[in-house]
Amino acid sequence: YAHVIASMGEYPGRYVSINVSPRHFLSDNFADRLLRMLDEAQQDPAQLRIEITEVALIEDAARALRVLRQLRCHGIAALLDDFGTGFSALSYLHRFPISGLKVDRSFVSALEGEGGRQESLALVRAILALAGTLGIETVGEGVETETQRNTLLALGCKCGQGFLLGRPAERRRD
Numbered sequence: 254y255a256h257v258i259a260s261m262g263e264y265p266g267r268y269v270s271i272n273v274s275p276r277h278f279l280s281d282n283f284a285d286r287l288l289r290m291l292d293e294a295q296q297d298p299a300q301l302r303i304e305i306t307e308v309a310l311i312e313d314a315a316r317a318l319r320v321l322r323q324l325r326c327h328g329i330a331a332l333l334d335d336f337g338t339g340f341s342a343l344s345y346l347h348r349f350p351i352s353g354l355k356v357d358r359s360f361v362s363a364l365e366g367e368g369g370r371q372e373s374l375a376l377v378r379a380i381l382a383l384a385g386t387l388g389i390e391t392v393g394e395g396v397e398t399e400t401q402r403n404t405l406l407a408l409g410c411k412c413g414q415g416f417l418l419g420r421p422a423e424r425r426r427d
Contacts, residue, residue, distance in 0.1 A: 254290060261296040270302045272334065275309035279316055284323040299328035304355065306334050310345050318349060325350045332392065337380060346387055354384050356410065358395025365400040374404075381409050 254271055261269050277283060291298050303324065310317045310333075321331050330352035333345065338357045345351065356377055363373035377393075384391045393405040396415030405413055 254287065255294075258290050258294045258296055258301070261294070261300050264300070268300050268302050268330075270304055270332070272304045273309070275306065275312055278303075278305050278309045278320065279313050284320045287324070287329070288327055297328070298324075299330075302330045302332055302352070304332045304334040307336075307345060310349055314348075321350045325352075332390075335394070337376060343383075346383070346389070351389060353390040353392060354380060355392045355394050355414075356380055356405075358415070361393050361395045361401050361405065361415070362397070364404045365398060374408075377405070377410070378408055385409065 257269060257271055273283075287301075287303075288298065291301065324331065331350065332353040332355055333351050334355045335357045336354040337360060346354075360373045360377050360380075363370060364377065381391055390412060391410045393401070393410045393413040394415065396402050396405065396413040396417045398417060401415075402413060402417055
């Protein structure tokens with residue numbers, strides 16, 4: 254994560270997201286190490302968002318809650334990645350300090366074409382309504398076409414990621 258954190262200054266006024274595996278997220282001192290990297294790189298923690306999956310919350314709920322609270326206390330937001338594909342227990346949204354949901358790409362890709370379009374529209378609409386009611390943001394994953402982008406915007410999802418909007422930075426191996 255160090256190279257991503259070091260580059261955060263290149264994006265003033267924006268945030269940078271990192272995917273964190275459950276193994277890393279639940280490792281000893283994850284939050285302390287992440288905060289130390291931010292401090293050493295002189296970067297604003299509020300500019301960083303971590304993306305975790307539901308598995309990270311299930312494996313050790315007590316530890317996950319402590320880590321999320323510690324990170325939130327320093328301004329780091331957590332987004333629940335691939336929402337709707339796992340267990341999707343609504344209790345996660347109530348119990349853990351989650352700032353956003355990432356609508357899984359499988360729902361986004363099905364927003365165009367005939368096969369499953371209506372079902373995907375209904376699911377995305379429901380996810381957006383739930384997030385809106387809870388006051389948390391949503392990000393549509395895997396936006397690859399203007400139709401997908403426009404549909405998400407029409408449904409009220411203002412943030413997206415995918416090849417239509419930009420390519421991910423190459424992973425450096427330092």
